[in-house]
Amino acid sequence: MNKIKIPHTYVLLFMVIVIAVIMTYIVPAGEFQRVEDPETGRIVVVVDSFEYVEQTPVTPFGLFESIPQGMVQAGLIIFFVLMIGGSFGIIQSTGTIDAGIGTVVKSMAGKEKLIIPIIMFVFSLAGSMLGVAEEVLPFYPIVIALALALGFDSITGTAMILLGAGAGFAGAFANPFTIGIAQGISGLPLFSGFTFRLIAYVLILGVSIIYVYRHASKVQKDPTSSPTYEEDLKRQHKLDLNDLKEMTARHKAVFTVLIIGIAFLALGVGLWGFYINELTALFLIIGITAGLVGGHKPNQIAEEFIKGAQSLVYGALIIGLATTIMVVMENGNILDTTIYTLANLVEGLPTVLSGVGMFFVQTLINIFVPSGSGQAAVSMPIMAPMADVVGITRQTAVLAFQFGDGFTNVISPTSGYFMAALAIAGISWEKWAKWMLPLFLIWTVIGIFLVSIAVLIDYGPF
Template identity: 40%
Template sequence: METLETKKKRAFPHSLVIIFLLICVAAVMTWVVPAGEYVRVEDALTGRMVVDPNSYHVVESNPANLFDVFVAIPRGLSEAGWIAWMVLIIGGSFHVIESTQSTRALIGKFMKTLKGRGGIFFIPLLMLPFFMLPAITGNGESMLAFLPLGILIARSMGFDAMTGLCIVTIASSTGYCTGLFSAFSTGTAQSLVGLPVLSSGLWFRILGAVLLFAAAAFWTVRYAWMVKKDPTKSYCYDLERNASEQEAEIVELTTRRKLCLVEFLLGICTIVYAALAGWDFKTRFPAIFIIMAVVIGLTAGYDANKIASTFVDGAKVVLVGALVTGFSKGISVILADANITDTIVHALSSLVVGLPTQIGAMAMLLVQSVLNCFIISSSGQAAATIPIMSPLGDVLGLTQQTVVMAFLYGDGFSNLLLPMNASIMGACAISGITYPQYMRRAIRHYASYMVIGFIMLFIAATIKLGPF
């Protein structure tokens, strides 16, 4: 029997531990990698300072010492402070909204209405709300609350628990990948490269979202059809043989919750309008979420203390993500102080020099996918990698919008497979599906998403996808 001590030894390192080790690696690199830099010139069209790809030259080295490693952490928190505060504010506000159970009641009523209807082509319709909510809000973890109901509906339609997991968890994870209006991923990345936040490149993200949803629905319908014809082919057949038909909790859609939903919809519309109108992203977007939390909390019957305490509980949930953002920024602080960021960019560009820009865009997707294994937080990964990928894009002749798309897909797609992803492991725990069983299903989604990502980046690099 495995002891507690053995389990502790096998436990995956905490995100902050990984980031700190990466800061240490960056510090060691400052002693090994020669310092160098590119000359920045102003782009006549955008006014943004861009890299002159032929201007790289060696400069004086400034390696980091041991104390610099620890100084980089508070400096990173300070420089990425607005991102960390945004994560806390949006996380806390969304928790207030979710605590009213308004969205749970609406989706629960919708799914209960479809219960018992065996038409397999209802599946994409069931998946759509779970896809859209994370695509707009950037919050996919809250969709776990609907998983028991999703599994119940799937079984009542003659399918299995894996189909229910695909309807809820795969759909929400896929929606998150699109970054349509996600302040955490798209907003952070675009602000770091100086693009108009959320409004820029929206049509291209919508195109990608349509393709990704089509792929998610195709694989889910195909699997459900297989299980319907032969239940023994279920990836979790043993689980299905022992499945109990317990009723999942259905939350009543009261008048208060209907009003909360109307207010939530108005808030989402305001966010979309603010993005298209070019409102200040760093302050006004979090402010919209605060207003939504207060108004919806009061409508739900909360007093001021209840709203505040629920907000704090939500902020606690995302606190690690906020800290990871600041810690991750410490990596780029170390590299920038030692003047080796441009050296890394120069080395990476030399690997693909002479190749079509489309290949460079695809390579960025692969690099971001690997980095996501170490930096799970989307805002944290943006803070750590965009300072390197942005000038690399300039050198390779890629637009900054293409750089952002490579980041979004690299950050999002690999989340489907990572055992460090709370949404995935939580879904496995709730459903009773083992991680290997889940992987057997998810790998098909991941492979098709990567193909779509490569195609989208090929197009972006070819048409030189601009800010709008």
């Protein structure tokens, strides 16, 4: 019996785009009125303003038009990924990353697995307090190379960042881009309900660390048990543990440039509001400076930049294809209809089921609107007053949004930064999804439990 083969990621995303186009002929078109919030300047949905409008189905030609539109919408992130690839290509070519990892490997001899909770905890704080997503893409090549050198696999390396930041994002206790916006729209005090969300953060991160740790232990004992065993054997860049490089003075100089650059990144994101443009510029500066300090001539810097950027073209284009799905739904005027229909499903249910229902609705919405701040702006003006109607607190509605937005980010093929991370790691979506599914189900159970508790205790202040 032949094994069923899952389509290539590009084919899979194109199939989803085609389904979205077909739905523009079936789902009634509709839209909410939107206004600018005078206090924040954000565009928000006007409650009870939904109305059906004239059908605007996307034509077959429009399907292909929507692809470049998606690429344009995601253009900043696409070029950010390419610039990261180019900059790290320069840094990689100096040999500094290899030498640095070699130093870590020697210092971690006999206690390699301790690196897993340490790295996951650090990235979880970034996810929880800064809402990082695309910002951590530059770290994947380093951590994956480290994981392979320590005897793990590329899934372990990817998971340390993706699930570390993802668990922090899903269990965020102080994320201004999701919790802050959702609470602001709901009229709640900023970051209120902190203690309950901190408990959620500890639970979600804790089970994630255990899950990755157990996988790493299994792979360390039997490398062939890894879903990416064959891919990892073929990696062009893999450290030879029998020939670990020493840190030279030039390596230390390049490493210093990298550390200073990362420090500026942290300060920029946390204090100065850096986003894609600023971060792209910063990594270009880091890459070029590292190349010069590392002894490269200008022509060599340019060549290594091109090689590094080429390695991430696959992932960069995936981001545009994922964005195209939302573009099709917007062009066909079915995105608001979908959100309106899903939101109405929770009305009339018992209070606990209403809370859990909101969680599942937000999970479905996140597949179509993978941006956390975007989902908050679209869904919370509907969900907050609906919480009043069904008898649960608005804080519970924000919690349901938080989990619904966060959990699917690390498994949904429509999540652009997630697919870019897999592309950088060289892991197919189907292999990751199969490996991730048990943890995703555990997260979902935790989400149902915590939302139910929130309903029962009238999680507030209101």
